[in-house]
Amino acid sequence: MTNDEAKQKLLLYRGAIDDADPQFAEALADARRDPELAEWLRQQNSAYNAIRAKLREIEPPRDLAETIIRRPAIPFHRDWTQLLKLAAVVIVSASVTAVALKVLQRQNRPGAQGREILVRGEVLDMTCYIAYNLSGPEHAQCARDCIRNGLPVGIKGENGKVYLLVGKTKPVNAELADYAAKIVTIKGKESLRDGFAQLQVEEIRKF
Amino acid sequence: MSADPEFENLVKLYYRDLYRFGLSLTGSEADACDLTQETFYIWANKGHQLNNPTKIKAWLFTTLHREFLQICRRRERFKHEPIDQATENLPEISADVVDRLDAQTIVNVLGKIDEAYRAPLVLYYMEDLPYKQIAEVLQIPLGTVQSRIARAKVRLFQLLNETAPPIKQTQ
Numbered sequence: 001m002t003n004d005e006a007k008q009k010l011l012l013y014r015g016a017i018d019d020a021d022p023q024f025a026e027a028l029a030d031a032r033r034d035p036e037l038a039e040w041l042r043q044q045n046s047a048y049n050a051i052r053a054k055l056r057e058i059e060p061p062r063d064l065a066e067t068i069i070r071r072p073a074i075p076f077h078r079d080w081t082q083l084l085k086l087a088a089v090v091i092v093s094a095s096v097t098a099v100a101l102k103v104l105q106r107q108n109r110p111g112a113q114g115r116e117i118l119v120r121g122e123v124l125d126m127t128c129y130i131a132y133n134l135s136g137p138e139h140a141q142c143a144r145d146c147i148r149n150g151l152p153v154g155i156k157g158e159n160g161k162v163y164l165l166v167g168k169t170k171p172v173n174a175e176l177a178d179y180a181a182k183i184v185t186i187k188g189k190e191s192l193r194d195g196f197a198q199l200q201v202e203e204i205r206k207f
Numbered sequence: 208m209s210a211d212p213e214f215e216n217l218v219k220l221y222y223r224d225l226y227r228f229g230l231s232l233t234g235s236e237a238d239a240c241d242l243t244q245e246t247f248y249i250w251a252n253k254g255h256q257l258n259n260p261t262k263i264k265a266w267l268f269t270t271l272h273r274e275f276l277q278i279c280r281r282r283e284r285f286k287h288e289p290i291d292q293a294t295e296n297l298p299e300i301s302a303d304v305v306d307r308l309d310a311q312t313i314v315n316v317l318g319k320i321d322e323a324y325r326a327p328l329v330l331y332y333m334e335d336l337p338y339k340q341i342a343e344v345l346q347i348p349l350g351t352v353q354s355r356i357a358r359a360k361v362r363l364f365q366l367l368n369e370t371a372p373p374i375k376q377t378q
Contacts, residue, residue: 008297011357011361047364050306055231055310058310061236067240068218
């Protein structure tokens with residue numbers, strides 16, 4: 001084996017962890033005989049250890065482990081009825097939103113246009129709220145993702161009443177995603193469809 | 208919500224290594240946190256499917272890597288440089304060059320390397336995994352792992368030497 005061939009082999013050698021790996025045996029034997037190759041290998045190992053040490057200096061944020069441990073996981077594998085329930089809620093909620101928007105857009109019926117009101121309350125991701133009663137700051141990240149991904153968005157007023165938030169001609173998810181789980185005041189037109197309270201958003205005021 | 212003690216122990220055992228792997232792949236603290244969280248989230252939902260407890264670490268690394276690849280496909284924002292096929296010129300690097308760099312700079316340099324080469328290189332440096340296990344984690348053949356690490360290492364040395372040129376000794 002030439003020196004260059006030995007170097008190509010030993011480029012992957014990491015020290016003790018690879019000592020038992022037979023692919024390095026011949027090249028290591030060469031390095032024991034050849035001082036120039038031995039010096040090259042010593043430098044390689046020093047560089048390997050220095051880079052490894054630097055990378056292993058990296059520390060995660062202090063609260064990462066706690067965040068992972070406390071994050072509520074939806075136990076899909078434990079109870080499939082929960083998954084089906086969630087899927088049903090998503091489909092029903094999405095359908096309600098889609099139908100409401102279509103009706104507002106195409107028919108513009110007087111019944112869909114209600115009085116203008118102000119509602120102050122928490123912005124909700126309706127899917128998780130209805131299926132699992134999840135809301136509040138601990139659920140903010142999930143709510144933000146759900147709203148951003150187009151799932152129905154709502155607001156729970158200070159009096160406890162929940163409204164589905166809809167836009168005039170298009171969904172308002174993009175405008176509301178950053179306010180997920182935050183308290184805002186929304187000015188809009190209240191309407192009722194099949195007993196479901198809706199608010200057609202006209203203005204969002206963040207506190 | 209109270210956590211499962213078994214899950215809590217698993218998180219405490221592996222979250223640092225997974226975070227470091229995530230940071231070295233993405234170069235972003237926020238993305239590394241997201242990947243680490245997502246990995247444990249998937250474990251909470253699917254980990255029961257793993258029958259061999261000795262494979263937990265490899266399973267977690269494989270999952271994080273797979274999630275990273277999905278993010279890459281979705282965002283297409285992680286920059287990388289393709290690596291030349293030839294590795295005949297082996298650049299040298301001294302520990303002194305590395306000592307003058309901080310961990311974040313090394314992570315930034317790793318970010319310039321093509322993802323397909325970066326992941327095996329990071330595992331090569333950070334985890335005491337035999338090559339066969341690195342191949343299992345990344346789900347690519349052993350020979351491919353070794354050739355990618357060799358090429359990536361050459362590229363890393365070139366980039367590190369450019370970032371912190373060796374100090375010339377004066378006579």
